[in-house]
Amino acid sequence: xxxxxxxxxxxxxxxxxxxxxxxxxxxxxxxxxxxxxxxxxxxxxxxxxxxxxxxxxxxxxxxxxxxxxxxxxx
Amino acid sequence: xxxxxxxxxxxxxxxxxxxxxxxxxxxxxxxxxxxxxxxxxxxxxxxxxxxxxxxxxxxxxxxxxxxxxxxxxxxxxxxxxxxxxxxxxxxxxxxxxxxxxxxxxxxxxxxxxxxxxxxxxxxxxxxxxxxxxxxxxxxxxxxxxxxxxxxxxxxxxxxxxxxxxxxxxxxxxxxxxxxxxxxxxxxxxxxxxxxxxxxxxxxxxxxxxxxxxxxxxxxxxxxxxxxxxxxxxxxxxxxxxxxxxxxxxxxxxxxxxxxxxxxxxxxxxxxxxxxxxxxxxxxxxxxxxxxxxxxxxxxxxxxxxxxx
Numbered sequence: 001x002x003x004x005x006x007x008x009x010x011x012x013x014x015x016x017x018x019x020x021x022x023x024x025x026x027x028x029x030x031x032x033x034x035x036x037x038x039x040x041x042x043x044x045x046x047x048x049x050x051x052x053x054x055x056x057x058x059x060x061x062x063x064x065x066x067x068x069x070x071x072x073x074x
Numbered sequence: 075x076x077x078x079x080x081x082x083x084x085x086x087x088x089x090x091x092x093x094x095x096x097x098x099x100x101x102x103x104x105x106x107x108x109x110x111x112x113x114x115x116x117x118x119x120x121x122x123x124x125x126x127x128x129x130x131x132x133x134x135x136x137x138x139x140x141x142x143x144x145x146x147x148x149x150x151x152x153x154x155x156x157x158x159x160x161x162x163x164x165x166x167x168x169x170x171x172x173x174x175x176x177x178x179x180x181x182x183x184x185x186x187x188x189x190x191x192x193x194x195x196x197x198x199x200x201x202x203x204x205x206x207x208x209x210x211x212x213x214x215x216x217x218x219x220x221x222x223x224x225x226x227x228x229x230x231x232x233x234x235x236x237x238x239x240x241x242x243x244x245x246x247x248x249x250x251x252x253x254x255x256x257x258x259x260x261x262x263x264x265x266x267x268x269x270x271x272x273x274x275x276x277x278x279x280x281x282x283x284x285x286x287x288x289x290x291x292x293x294x295x296x297x298x299x300x301x302x303x304x305x306x307x308x309x310x311x312x313x314x315x316x317x318x319x320x321x322x323x324x325x326x327x328x329x330x331x332x333x334x335x336x337x338x339x340x341x342x343x344x345x346x347x348x349x350x351x352x353x354x355x356x357x358x359x360x361x362x363x364x365x366x367x368x369x370x371x372x373x374x375x376x377x378x379x380x381x382x
Binding site (some may be wrong): 018019021022025026028029049057067069070072 | 216245315
């Protein structure tokens with residue numbers, strides 16, 4: 001199925017909820033809507049998997065660039 | 075004998091009488107003055123920055139005053155380079171020069187050098203400021219902990235400006251700010267005598283209040299109005315203008331704005347005093363005999379250097 005600009009996609013994965021939360025806050029401060037989709041799992045079972053930061057398709061490239069500039073994404 | 079030229083530094087808190095003392099010393103020594111004031115470098119705001127007057131500049135040539143547009147970035151590192159270049163020229167003509175200013179980072183940069191730090195772009199500055207304003211200091215500290223744990227450990231966590239600056243530099247440089255700090259003092263091709271007028275705090279605060287009144291009488295309100303359209307610039311994010319911009323916006327009346335300028339200037343002076351209290355090389359002078367005492371110390375220093 002074809003993606004629309006408003007579809008929610010993975011922007012980045014983090015091992016720690018703290019880092020994911022800061023990344024989300026950095027994006028929000030840039031007016032880019034962002035959500036952490038499995039924060040509960042990340043808190044309860046940290047080793048079980050990465051914390052996923054999600055954004056709109058239309059924002060993904062800019063969001064990743066902002067996170068790189070913010071030293072939050074390599 | 076070291077054979078080095080002598081740099082006489084007159085520093086101290088705002089309104090402590092640095093300009094008058096530096097002019098007296100420069101006239102007695104027959105030399106120029108280099109300003110070490112981070113706001114006097116800008117054109118168009120001479121009243122609010124207490125820049126030396128036309129008359130004072132006619133008495134003694136001043137350097138690094140009013141040479142930048144308000145939209146031009148400047149930093150302690152840029153000042154270090156500019157001041158060293160100016161002094162190189164001055165020392166070629168005369169073996170002594172006076173530096174006058176209360177921007178402690180600038181004085182330290184000139185006398186001992188500072189670590190190479192990148193200039194912060196407006197984009198980075200805006201990004202970090204927006205984050206801080208929306209998410210607060212704790213979130214900013216969390217960001218700093220991720221990108222530079224060492225700086226997070228040593229930064230003054232109650233001081234938002236320090237935390238903001240640490241994040242800004244780390245993002246701008248692309249490496250942790252803590253890795254840029256060498257703490258190495260640079261060798262200079264001149265000797266330094268650093269003076270400060272030791273004024274009782276109550277007297278200093280009285281002078282600050284009087285200075286704010288005289289600035290208003292000299293036309294600070296009109297000066298601020300003329301640059302109001304540039305208020306977003308970092309050069310105008312400073313005491314004396316911020317408060318008047320708030321008055322223009324209707325956020326406070328003029329009396330309140332003026333009182334706020336005096337209060338914020340006193341707060342700034344306290345920070346300068348704290349910085350100075352850590353300076354072991356500082357020679358403190360009594361206000362009434364400052365010029366004579368400084369000249370006596372300079373004379374003795376040069377005599378000892380000559381006979382060493």
